[in-house]
Amino acid sequence: MHTTVRTIVLLMVSLVLLCVGCDDTLPSETEDNGTPDLADVIDSSTYKGEISTVGDNDYWTMQVNADGNYHSFTLSHLDSDLQLMLYATDSDGHDVDASLLPGGSNPIRSDNAGTMNEQITILPTARWNLILLVQESGDTLANETGSYWLQYERY
Numbered sequence: 001m002h003t004t005v006r007t008i009v010l011l012m013v014s015l016v017l018l019c020v021g022c023d024d025t026l027p028s029e030t031e032d033n034g035t036p037d038l039a040d041v042i043d044s045s046t047y048k049g050e051i052s053t054v055g056d057n058d059y060w061t062m063q064v065n066a067d068g069n070y071h072s073f074t075l076s077h078l079d080s081d082l083q084l085m086l087y088a089t090d091s092d093g094h095d096v097d098a099s100l101l102p103g104g105s106n107p108i109r110s111d112n113a114g115t116m117n118e119q120i121t122i123l124p125t126a127r128w129n130l131i132l133l134v135q136e137s138g139d140t141l142a143n144e145t146g147s148y149w150l151q152y153e154r155y
């Protein structure tokens with residue numbers, strides 16, 4: 001009887017550890033990342049972050065090349081209404097011409113309703129420096145806070 005109980009308890013503890021472990025395998029944002037100068041560098045596919053306090057801004061950065069690939073950034077696993085902004089500059093630090101970006105605007109903004117994913121996909125025509133900003137939705141008056149995953153894909 002005791003052995004059975006112990007086995008069950010061990011099994012439950014193992015399951016909890018496994019579940020925590022799978023979440024912890026993703027790298028996380030590093031605060032303070034509240035200005036472009038302090039942006040976290042994106043060099044793997046998926047990161048976890050959190051708009052932890054009202055007004056928290058999370059900046060991310062990445063360099064992309066005109067390699068013929070689409071570069072796509074997705075905000076997912078949202079439990080609040082967040083938005084994703086992307087600012088693109090060229091190698092001289094000038095804003096990339098808006099006509100080269102989807103929607104004809106620089107910055108690009110993705111802000112869907114509620115907890116829907118946000119996504120921005122670009123096709124670079126030169127070496128570009130990207131600044132991404134995750135923050136609360138610009139469409140709601142609520143003070144949105146909550147966690148997110150930021151996923152990068154190239155295809």
Ligand SMILES: [Ca+2]
Pocket residue numbers: 029031049050051052056057058
């Ligand atoms: Ca944050």
Ligand SMILES: [Ca+2]
Pocket residue numbers: 031032033034056057058059
């Ligand atoms: Ca932040």
Ligand SMILES: [Ca+2]
Pocket residue numbers: 081082083110111112113114116118137
């Ligand atoms: Ca949104």
